[in-house]
Amino acid sequence: MDKIIVKGGERLHGSVRVEGAKNAVLPVITASILASEGKSTIKDVPVLADVYTINEVLRNMNANVHFENNTVNVDATNQLLTEAPFEYVRKMRASVLVLGPLLARFGHAKVAMPGGCAIGSRPIDLHLKGFEAMGADVHVGNGYVEVETAGRLQGAKIYLDMASVGATENIMMAASLAEGKTVIENCAKEPEIVDLANFLNKMGAKVVGAGTETIRIEGVEELHGAEHAIIPDRVEAGTFMVAGAITGGDILIENAESEHLRSVISKLEEMDVTIFEQGEGIRVIGPDKLHSTDIKTLPHPGFPTDMQSQMMALMLNAYGTSVITETVFENRFMHVEEFRRMNAKMKIEGRNVIIEGPADLQGAEVAATDLRAAAALILAGLVADGYTRVTELKHLDRGYVDFADKLARLGADIERVDEDGNAVNPFVQIDHEDIAVEAES
Numbered sequence: 001m002d003k004i005i006v007k008g009g010e011r012l013h014g015s016v017r018v019e020g021a022k023n024a025v026l027p028v029i030t031a032s033i034l035a036s037e038g039k040s041t042i043k044d045v046p047v048l049a050d051v052y053t054i055n056e057v058l059r060n061m062n063a064n065v066h067f068e069n070n071t072v073n074v075d076a077t078n079q080l081l082t083e084a085p086f087e088y089v090r091k092m093r094a095s096v097l098v099l100g101p102l103l104a105r106f107g108h109a110k111v112a113m114p115g116g117c118a119i120g121s122r123p124i125d126l127h128l129k130g131f132e133a134m135g136a137d138v139h140v141g142n143g144y145v146e147v148e149t150a151g152r153l154q155g156a157k158i159y160l161d162m163a164s165v166g167a168t169e170n171i172m173m174a175a176s177l178a179e180g181k182t183v184i185e186n187c188a189k190e191p192e193i194v195d196l197a198n199f200l201n202k203m204g205a206k207v208v209g210a211g212t213e214t215i216r217i218e219g220v221e222e223l224h225g226a227e228h229a230i231i232p233d234r235v236e237a238g239t240f241m242v243a244g245a246i247t248g249g250d251i252l253i254e255n256a257e258s259e260h261l262r263s264v265i266s267k268l269e270e271m272d273v274t275i276f277e278q279g280e281g282i283r284v285i286g287p288d289k290l291h292s293t294d295i296k297t298l299p300h301p302g303f304p305t306d307m308q309s310q311m312m313a314l315m316l317n318a319y320g321t322s323v324i325t326e327t328v329f330e331n332r333f334m335h336v337e338e339f340r341r342m343n344a345k346m347k348i349e350g351r352n353v354i355i356e357g358p359a360d361l362q363g364a365e366v367a368a369t370d371l372r373a374a375a376a377l378i379l380a381g382l383v384a385d386g387y388t389r390v391t392e393l394k395h396l397d398r399g400y401v402d403f404a405d406k407l408a409r410l411g412a413d414i415e416r417v418d419e420d421g422n423a424v425n426p427f428v429q430i431d432h433e434d435i436a437v438e439a440e441s
């Protein structure tokens with residue numbers, strides 16, 4: 001089992017480039033199976049375990065998928081199998097995003113129920129409510145959800161009780177091939193929703209309003225393959241912003257889109273971090289002394305839950321009391337115990353964590369509990385006294401490309417080693433037709 005070993009104390013400097021967004025590329029790849037004619041070419045695709053998993057889900061359905069040079073080509077024009085078994089959904093919850101496209105194009109889809117995970121129970125009731133409103137029958141049993149429709153799905157008015165990213169995406173994809181008009185109210189407004197809508201429209205769909213709280217979709221009879229470049233990963237960018245801030249460094253994060261990072265930029269500025277929004281990216285200069293602040297996670301444009309644990313690492317180093325309120329997932333504080341192993345002083349009260357800073361962080365052996373926790377523990381290790389060893393890197397590999405190498409190039413004292421202590425890069429020896437990493441969401 002690989003581990004990342006980081007020795008605290010280096011200020012980061014230089015530049016780093018962010019990849020295409022994991023949370024944008026996964027729905028875009030699943031949307032490509034809506035095309036009954038022509039191939040899709042998806043560019044700026046990050047080399048991540050989750051991308052291998054979604055590619056494998058599609059191949060298992062008989063789609064032709066090729067991934068090379070950060071480009072995924074999908075030809076899904078033949079009759080596809082309409083199932084995604086548990087082995088894939090277990091690895092990655094986003095596999096449920098095949099439900100909408102398969103249902104709309106083939107009238108049937110069967111996918112393993114995702115179940116809970118390390119950050120919360122994460123039901124898919126809103127996805128299913130949307131399909132039912134469009135006329136589908138939904139059956140749940142034996143660990144699977146099966147959706148069917150005799151004819152075409154029918155356009156419908158759908159109100160989401162919560163602005164769910166996945167439900168908005170699944171319904172938007174299904175509605176693109178439905179008969180008539182669908183209106184999704186109280187939908188998610190994340191930049192990844194806009195990216196998916198742009199791809200669908202290139203495929204011939206008629207989607208308007210993505211990025212606002214009401215999306216309108218006029219269904220069409222057929223969609224075709226399209227070419228699309230994925231937006232930059234705002235969470236990877238935010239993670240490097242924290243890396244610059246926590247080490248008192250000065251780094252340029254190339255390809256970062258500041259319009260997608262307003263809440264993160266504001267909170268870092270409240271903590272006395274200096275930020276310049278430049279043409280080529282975002283420059284971050286960390287202060288000698290960080291100021292405490294509070295954050296509350298919310299759907300976009302609120303503060304992203306996917307940046308909560310990285311901000312916790314930063315707040316541990318700030319002077320004063322900081323409070324984090326997690327409103328999106330009910331159980332996204334598993335990393336608190338790991339930070340405590342590094343001598344952090346924190347108290348969990350319901351959905352709040354109260355942080356007394358600055359902590360006297362000490363290097364320790366810690367285990368990543370989810371994807372963002374993995375990054376957050378490494379960030380804390382950048383400033384802890386001595387060596388921090390982070391294990392359970394399968395989580396990190398779901399969402400960060402060459403994280404240790406990128407930090408090393410910025411001047412961090414960090415390396416990734418295998419169980420024999422040899423330096424490794426997780427994605428170098430990959431056959432691009434196979435799943436690379438055994439990850440679990």
Ligand SMILES: CC(=O)N[C@H]1[C@@H](OP(=O)(O)OP(=O)(O)OC[C@H]2O[C@@H](n3ccc(=O)[nH]c3=O)[C@H](O)[C@@H]2O)O[C@H](CO)[C@@H](O)[C@@H]1O
Binds near residue numbers: 094121329
């Ligand atoms: C692949 C991907 O894009 N993942 C992102 C996506 O996850 P995902 O799409 O799973 O997250 P959702 O926006 O759906 O979930 C938000 C909240 O709604 C709840 N909910 C969701 C659907 C549903 O049918 N019923 C229900 O109750 C969830 O349990 C959670 O409490 O958005 C999350 C919130 O920004 C991010 O943390 C994830 O990184």
Ligand SMILES: C=C(OP(=O)(O)O)C(=O)O
Binds near residue numbers: 093306371372399
């Ligand atoms: C929670 C995340 O992803 P997923 O929804 O794929 O688990 C994440 O990217 O932080």
